[in-house]
Amino acid sequence: MIRLDLQSRLPIYEQLKNKIGELVLLGELKPDDQLPSVRNFARELGINPNTVQKAYQDLERDKIIYSVAGRGSYISPDIDVTKQLHEQQIQKVKSAVMQAKACNLSKDQIIDAVYDVYGRDTSHDSGNGTYEKI
Amino acid sequence: MIRLDLQSRLPIYEQLKNKIGELVLLGELKPDDQLPSVRNFARELGINPNTVQKAYQDLERDKIIYSVAGRGSYISPDIDVTKQLHEQQIQKVKSAVMQAKACNLSKDQIIDAVYDVYGRDTSHDSGNGTYEKI
Amino acid sequence: MIRLDLQSRLPIYEQLKNKIGELVLLGELKPDDQLPSVRNFARELGINPNTVQKAYQDLERDKIIYSVAGRGSYISPDIDVTKQLHEQQIQKVKSAVMQAKACNLSKDQIIDAVYDVYGRDTSHDSGNGTYEKI
Amino acid sequence: MIRLDLQSRLPIYEQLKNKIGELVLLGELKPDDQLPSVRNFARELGINPNTVQKAYQDLERDKIIYSVAGRGSYISPDIDVTKQLHEQQIQKVKSAVMQAKACNLSKDQIIDAVYDVYGRDTSHDSGNGTYEKI
DNA sequence: GTGGTCTAGACCACA
DNA sequence: GTGGTCTAGACCACA
Numbered sequence: 381m382i383r384l385d386l387q388s389r390l391p392i393y394e395q396l397k398n399k400i401g402e403l404v405l406l407g408e409l410k411p412d413d414q415l416p417s418v419r420n421f422a423r424e425l426g427i428n429p430n431t432v433q434k435a436y437q438d439l440e441r442d443k444i445i446y447s448v449a450g451r452g453s454y455i456s457p458d459i460d461v462t463k464q465l466h467e468q469q470i471q472k473v474k475s476a477v478m479q480a481k482a483c484n485l486s487k488d489q490i491i492d493a494v495y496d497v498y499g500r501d502t503s504h505d506s507g508n509g510t511y512e513k514i
Numbered sequence: 515m516i517r518l519d520l521q522s523r524l525p526i527y528e529q530l531k532n533k534i535g536e537l538v539l540l541g542e543l544k545p546d547d548q549l550p551s552v553r554n555f556a557r558e559l560g561i562n563p564n565t566v567q568k569a570y571q572d573l574e575r576d577k578i579i580y581s582v583a584g585r586g587s588y589i590s591p592d593i594d595v596t597k598q599l600h601e602q603q604i605q606k607v608k609s610a611v612m613q614a615k616a617c618n619l620s621k622d623q624i625i626d627a628v629y630d631v632y633g634r635d636t637s638h639d640s641g642n643g644t645y646e647k648i
Numbered sequence: 649m650i651r652l653d654l655q656s657r658l659p660i661y662e663q664l665k666n667k668i669g670e671l672v673l674l675g676e677l678k679p680d681d682q683l684p685s686v687r688n689f690a691r692e693l694g695i696n697p698n699t700v701q702k703a704y705q706d707l708e709r710d711k712i713i714y715s716v717a718g719r720g721s722y723i724s725p726d727i728d729v730t731k732q733l734h735e736q737q738i739q740k741v742k743s744a745v746m747q748a749k750a751c752n753l754s755k756d757q758i759i760d761a762v763y764d765v766y767g768r769d770t771s772h773d774s775g776n777g778t779y780e781k782i
Numbered sequence: 783m784i785r786l787d788l789q790s791r792l793p794i795y796e797q798l799k800n801k802i803g804e805l806v807l808l809g810e811l812k813p814d815d816q817l818p819s820v821r822n823f824a825r826e827l828g829i830n831p832n833t834v835q836k837a838y839q840d841l842e843r844d845k846i847i848y849s850v851a852g853r854g855s856y857i858s859p860d861i862d863v864t865k866q867l868h869e870q871q872i873q874k875v876k877s878a879v880m881q882a883k884a885c886n887l888s889k890d891q892i893i894d895a896v897y898d899v900y901g902r903d904t905s906h907d908s909g910n911g912t913y914e915k916i
Numbered sequence: 917g918t919g920g921t922c923t924a925g926a927c928c929a930c931a
Numbered sequence: 932g933t934g935g936t937c938t939a940g941a942c943c944a945c946a
Contacts, residue, residue, distance in 0.1 A: 386716045391930065398613075405617040428931045469614040470627050476610040477631045479532075480603040483539040487632040493604050494628065497611045498621040523929095525936060551918065562938045567919075575709070582788045583919045584946040657944095659921060666881075673885040685933065696923045701934075717934045718931040737882040738895050744878040745899045747800075748871040751807040755900040761872050762896065765879045766889040793945065830946045 384425060392427055396435040401444065401465045404455060411457035415445060518559060526561055530569040535578065535599050538589060545591040549579060552587075652693060660695055664703040669712065669733050672723060679725040683713060686721075786827060794829055798837040803846065803867045806857060813859035817847060820855075 382399045384392055403409040415421070418436065422429040436453050439445045444461055447453045455461075477490055516533045518526055537543040549555070552570065556563040570587050573579045578595060581587040589595070611624055650667045652660055671677040683689070686704065690697040704721050707713045712729060715721040723729070745758055784801045786794055805811040817823070820838065824831040838855050841847045846863055849855045857863075879892055 386719070387714055393930085402617050430931065434930090465617065466619060466623070469610075469617050469619055470623065473607070473610045473614050473624055473627045474631055476607045477628055480607050481631055483536050483599070483603050484541075485600060485603055487628065489600070489604065490607060490628050490632070491625065493607050494611055494621065494624050497608055497615055498624070527936080552920095553918085562940095564939090565937065567921095568936090570919085580789055581919060582946090583944075585788070585918060587919075661921080670885050675886075686935095687933085696925095698924090699922065701936095702921090704934085715934060716931090717929075719933060721934075733885070734887060734891070737885050737887055738891065741875070741878045741882050741892060741895050742899055744871075744875045745896055748875050749899055751804050751867065751871050753868060753871055755896065757868070757872065758875060758896050758900070759893065761875050762879055762889065762892050765876055765883055766892070795945085832946065836945090 382425060384427065386427075393431050393435040393438070396425075396432065397438055400435070400439060401468070404444065404461060405465050409455050411455050411461075413455045415453040415455070417452060516559060518561065527565050527569040527572065530559075530566065531572055531578075534569070534573060535602070538578065538595060539599050539603075543589050545589050545595070547589045549587040549589070650693060652695070654695075661699050661703040661706065664693070664700065665706055665712075668703070668707060669736070672712065672729060673733050673737075677723050679723050679729070681723045683721040683723070784827060786829065795833050795837040795840065798827075798834065799840055802837070802841060803870070806846065806863060807867050811857050813857050813863075815857045817855040817857070 382396070384395050384399075386392065388395065400409065400415070409415075415436070416424065418429050418432045422432045425432070436445065436447065440447055440453070442464070443456055443458055444465070445453050446456050480490060516530070518529050518533075520526065522529065524532075534543065534549070543549075549570070550558065552563050552566045556566045559566070570579060570581060574581050574587075576598075577590055577592055578599070579587050580590050592598075614624055650664070652663050652667075654660065656663065658666075668677065668683070677683075683704070684692065686697050686700045690700045693700070704713065704715060708715050708721075710732075711724055711726055712733070713721050714724050726732075748758055784798070786797050786801075788794065790797065802811065802817070811817075817838070818826065820831050820834045824834045827834070838847065838849065842849055842855070844866070845858050845860055846867070847855050848858050882892055
């Protein structure tokens, strides 16, 4: 199930794109899995079909999904999808880090923030799959 | 001097708020320094006085600056201004990192991204050369 | 219906904020009730849309309402909205009382003033007849 | 010594009027006491002489002080000065209480707020003079 | 001079 | 349609 924040500055269709990307990365959506139809998805999420449509169009442009007229939309089998989505995330992190650096924050402060999120255990965990609780 | 991107999705007044925050963190604006008047700043930046006004009012609400009607606007003497601005930056980084983690990126991948920005030299240097304690 | 005093020292947008707060406290506006659109409200009140917009944005910052771009503005469902608004009122009273105390007015004089407003009947009635538990 | 809040919504000259009124009520300024000259007072307070002038003019209009051209300004000997100043304070309290009542706050809530300021001891203290600590 | 408020009207993305 | 941003320009009290 997907949670959207209607009040967020980030447009709903952007949130939706991000959420679908996450589900792919989490393996909950696999290549050639079918996405809900625009109309059903919109009803499910309580948003306008145009909004879902726009998200799908963007995702198709980015080769994350492909659409078959009259059939539906599917996760792209493209082997690089994961890599591409990861790269997007990395870019967002770098962008925030660059701004912080421009503001004179030290590398240590940033590393600290990363540890705050990932925990400080010595094992270099990969953060993937099931969330292991040591 | 401040550069604004009039085409950016980020509103002009938000850009201006960010820039002023950066100048405070860089030490180029110090407590009780007077900011340009709403009108002068607007003329200088090529934007409307109301837009500067909006930025100033937001900054005042956040206790970054204080305004005295009939006198001018000044950097807040609040001893925690720097801390608060740093905290804002850190939060933006954490937010990006949390999203990346949710997408299964590993801690190492994030740390790598941080190194990409700050460099990989062993010394734990700060953002710029000014404050390193080595 | 809302009456504004265009001559008042209190800015129109502040008056509007107060009025909306009152309507919430009086139960005439309930959580998730939709407020008039910025344009319609402005037309209704005979003021500029920007002025309504400013009131709405302030109320949103204070978590009294929330706005969804492209949809409308709504009373916040926050369970504490009433409490918060009451607290605001109480603070204004306390502020006036403190100033009076600083000027050497006696407790009895203040209590008298309160009775002048609420009446002197022994029943501890509430503000209007609606909520008394007797 | 007088503290002014340059950032307050209340104009400085209004604050100054209030402060002088308080000092009269506290007995620190007595009938025929001389007030500082406009220029000296302004320098002392770090504000514009025009502002002091405006406060003095208002106070003279209200018969709180009287001015003698070429000599200076003095606290009015008028026997009703205290009563008048008290009345002003009472009116401010009533105004806040009326607004609270309009917002459905109960008499008890207001009385409580008054007790919060004056304390809850049974003795009907007058609040005057030195602040007795029972 | 200064900041604060307000109007009139435009354009935008989004729903 | 909606809220959000921005411009251009006015007037205000205050300093």
